[in-house]
Amino acid sequence: MTAPAQPPATPDLLYSQDEEDLRSAVRALLADRADAPTVIAATESATPYDQGLWEALATGIGAAGLLVPEKLGGQGASHREAAVVLEELGRTVAPAPYLTSSVVATETLLALTGTEGITPAGDGGPAAALLAELASGSRTAVLAVPFATPPGGAQAALATLDGTVQGIADAAVADVLLVPTAEGLYAVGATAPGVAVEPLVPLDLTRPLATLTLSGATGTPLAGPDASATAVRRGLLAGAGLLASEQLGIAEWCLAETVRYTRERHQFNRPVGSFQALKHRMAQLWLEVVSARAAARNAADALATGSPDAPLAVAVAQAYCSGVAVHAAEECVQLHGGIGMTWEHPAHLYLKRAKADSIAYGTAGRHREAVAELAELPAP
Incomplete structure (x- = not known):
């Protein structure tokens, strides 16, 4: 007699106490090292990245090794904790290579540590050695594919270590x-x-x-073609899924800042936020942000638990969260009036990050097509 199929586990969308403690630590660090004037000044300089901030985040808090097992010097945490870090980075649009190095590159290497033909992480090997360095924060790595590459998209842009790859974040x-x-x-x-x-x-x-040009370069081989394709696909899937948490952080900041400003800005002896038309717009945006939080948390939980529905959860999150982030940033700029159009106010940074994120790791339209395919629905 065949045993009845077990129902799928219910995703946990709530934040644990450990996740809230991590959020508090990251938020305090970013408030000290990446406030709005600091980020604006950095973007206007030749070096937008603050190495001290990265060291404090990656090494001091240990965020760089959240996805790396403890035997490799990491924290042995999960995508849920990494998602919390990205929410806070989204709230400040702080320049930090966390998504590209500590998520996408790290997840790509993790896929190799148990792949046939690759030395397991516990026994050493080039992938495991590099993972240990990424976990410590002493080095950073990026996957050399265009930032717009979706999970399952064309991955190997080069035949050999010769040629050019454009748009690498x-x-x-x-x-x-x-x-x-x-x-x-x-x-x-x-x-x-x-x-x-x-x-x-x-x-x-x-x-x-940046554009990468290789001309007679040499490198350390990590995997063959099949294992490479699987690993890159896993890295891009994690990147797309946790990018939704960054987009959530962007939308949350834009909504909170807009509510705060419209409470303080007065016209006709009244806060402009008390005008019914503006209240309706912010209420609608709040509903979108709440829904985006559910989608982003579902994707992070699916990745953390290794759910077979992770590709669907990621596609749903990206199909929805990218649009919410852009809408929230646009509303933030518009409802701030004249000050929202200036370089001195950080609203333009959030709009640009939201717009750039909307095509990162696949557009919303590409992810809607993925949802249709995975759920066996008519294509949009």
Whole structure:
């Protein structure tokens, strides 16, 4: 007699006490090292990244190793905790290579530590050694694919370690480049011979993009073609899923800042926030943010538990959260009136980050197509 199928586990969308404690630590650090004037000044300089902030976040708090097992020097936590960090980074749009290095690159390497033909993490090996360095915060790595690459999209842009890849996020500040090729995945030093990283001028100055050109470069082989494709797909899936938490943080800040401002800004001897038309707009935005929080938390929980529905949860989160972040940022700019259009106010940073995030790891339209395919629904 066949045993009845077990119902799927109910996702846990609530924050644990440990997650709230982590949030408090990260928020306090960012309030001290990445307030609005500091971030605005950094984006107007040649070096938007604050190495001291990264060291405090990655090493002091230990955020860089949240996804890395303890045997490799990490925290042995999960995607839920990493999502909390990204929420707080989204709330400040702080320039930090957390998503690209501590999530996407780290998750890609984690997929290799148990892959057939790759030395297990407990026994050493190049992937495990690099993971230990990423967990300690002593080095950063990025996956050398265009920032717009969706999970399951074209991954190996190069046939060999020769050629050009454009639009790689955080490549200009990375120590190691994980380069997928038709021959497999390689770890290439960012300053190695034959490697040229040329910074681009992006819309979002808090997350620089760069063009990578390889000419006769050499690297450490990490995996063959099949294992490489699986690992890159896993890294991009985690990146897309946790990007929703960053987008949630953006939307939360925009809503909170807009409510605060409209309470203080007076016209006709009344706070402008008391006008019915504005109250309706902010109430609608609040409903969108609450829904975005549910979608983002569901994606983080699915990734953390290894749910077979993780690809669907990620696609749903990205299909919804990217639009909410953009809408919240647009409302923030507009409802701030004249001050919202100035460079001195940080609203433009949130709008640019939200716009850039809306095409990162696949557009909302691409993820809606994925939802239709995974749920066996008619395509939009």
